[in-house]
Amino acid sequence: MKLLNKSLKYLSVSILLIVTIWSIIFYINMLDEIHDSIDDGLENYKVLILQKADTDSTILKKNYFDESNYAIREVEEKLAIKMKDRYSDTLMYMLDEDDLEPVRMLTTAFEHQGHFYELRVINSMVEEDDLIEDLFWSVFWLYVILVVSIILINNIVLRKLWQPFYNFLNQVTRFRLGRSRELPDINTDVKEFSMLKNAVNTLLQHSMETYQQQKQFIENASHELQTPLAIATSKLELLLEKGNIENEQAENIAQVLQIIERLVRLNKSLLLLTKIENKQFFDQQNISLNEVIKQTLLDLEEFATFKNTAIEVHEEADLTVEMDPALANIIVSNLIRNAIFHNMPHGQVRVEIKTDALTVSNTAKSGPLEADKIFNRFYKSTDKKSEGTGLGLAIMKAICNLYDFNVSYYFFDSKHCFEIRFNNVK
Numbered sequence: 001m002k003l004l005n006k007s008l009k010y011l012s013v014s015i016l017l018i019v020t021i022w023s024i025i026f027y028i029n030m031l032d033e034i035h036d037s038i039d040d041g042l043e044n045y046k047v048l049i050l051q052k053a054d055t056d057s058t059i060l061k062k063n064y065f066d067e068s069n070y071a072i073r074e075v076e077e078k079l080a081i082k083m084k085d086r087y088s089d090t091l092m093y094m095l096d097e098d099d100l101e102p103v104r105m106l107t108t109a110f111e112h113q114g115h116f117y118e119l120r121v122i123n124s125m126v127e128e129d130d131l132i133e134d135l136f137w138s139v140f141w142l143y144v145i146l147v148v149s150i151i152l153i154n155n156i157v158l159r160k161l162w163q164p165f166y167n168f169l170n171q172v173t174r175f176r177l178g179r180s181r182e183l184p185d186i187n188t189d190v191k192e193f194s195m196l197k198n199a200v201n202t203l204l205q206h207s208m209e210t211y212q213q214q215k216q217f218i219e220n221a222s223h224e225l226q227t228p229l230a231i232a233t234s235k236l237e238l239l240l241e242k243g244n245i246e247n248e249q250a251e252n253i254a255q256v257l258q259i260i261e262r263l264v265r266l267n268k269s270l271l272l273l274t275k276i277e278n279k280q281f282f283d284q285q286n287i288s289l290n291e292v293i294k295q296t297l298l299d300l301e302e303f304a305t306f307k308n309t310a311i312e313v314h315e316e317a318d319l320t321v322e323m324d325p326a327l328a329n330i331i332v333s334n335l336i337r338n339a340i341f342h343n344m345p346h347g348q349v350r351v352e353i354k355t356d357a358l359t360v361s362n363t364a365k366s367g368p369l370e371a372d373k374i375f376n377r378f379y380k381s382t383d384k385k386s387e388g389t390g391l392g393l394a395i396m397k398a399i400c401n402l403y404d405f406n407v408s409y410y411f412f413d414s415k416h417c418f419e420i421r422f423n424n425v426k
Helices: 003-055 057-061 077-082 126-174 191-242 247-277 289-299 301-306 325-341 392-403
Strands: 070-074 086-093 100-112 115-124 285-288 310-315 320-323 348-353 357-363 406-412 415-421
Touching (some): 003 057, 003 070, 003 086, 003 100, 003 126, 057 070, 077 100, 077 115, 126 191, 191 247, 285 289, 285 325, 289 301, 289 310, 320 325, 325 357, 325 392, 325 415, 392 406
Antiparallel strands (some): 070 115, 086 100, 100 115, 348 357, 406 415
């Protein structure tokens, strides 16, 4: 969830809770005020009735409600003494009305000339009930309008407030080491955003300096290491060509040449791996892996013939992905070359091209490999005679990580299977 939406959620919930509590309290208070007003009227009416009873004793026999809205009946002294003024809401049939109507009733007791009476005074609450209903809906709509208005206003205000942050975030997201010239900037007077810009730009500046240093180191290493290795190789080859050395010495020199050749391959592989991890490949193109696979098979045709390996290609679809052409050639070449090299005599290699996946499988010399270690650097199988650098699968894994491809290994039907799933198929 975005920070803006999360802020709005907490703000809206808080406002909703506050307004809800306020509305309930307001409604209860207004309802209590209405009841107090009616009760005061009933109390005044009671006083008038008692005063009238002193001058006109006939009203003491009025034991039913009529237009005067009160009724009196004689009760025992014990019951009258226990009675207190009690206000209650009830429903009654009023004069000239066919339906029950809400009324507010005061029930009390009084004494007159040694006799005790119960007095019930009522007041119609039809108008008050309508007033309460109107009050309820007024509070309800006020509540709705307040909540909606506050949410809308805060949404607009918060969006405007957070807009510089999102602009800055987009700049940081698009920033690329080695390609972007300007550091992300933010135009705001908010202190926290300015502090964020300074912190991010400091880190980016440090990363750019480190990137340039690493890039320079890679270039220097490529030159400084390759040159002495090439010189050593030339001198040893020249020494062999003179022919004035013994056979044992010639064998030792040949072994040294093999070691130097392996060092050259190892150096190139490590430099390539470092370039991949530093994201120094920017030539993004739509690459047809079908064509890359066909070209790779042509390049490795003599190698496959020498190893007596049969290669089958099953094309279910045209697989086109967006990536650097050199890296596309590397992952395809590494997969197929390994499948041919690490194969049994008269073995088979199967290449399957699907809509969004490439699978290369080969017959196994032995059982499954260690799936959790196979993509580690310098990992080698039980074949200790292998002259590889142990970086081929690590390079392929680094390329897949660079483009967010999913590469996996599994052992099925006595075959080693490597599958790459692509997420940017065109």
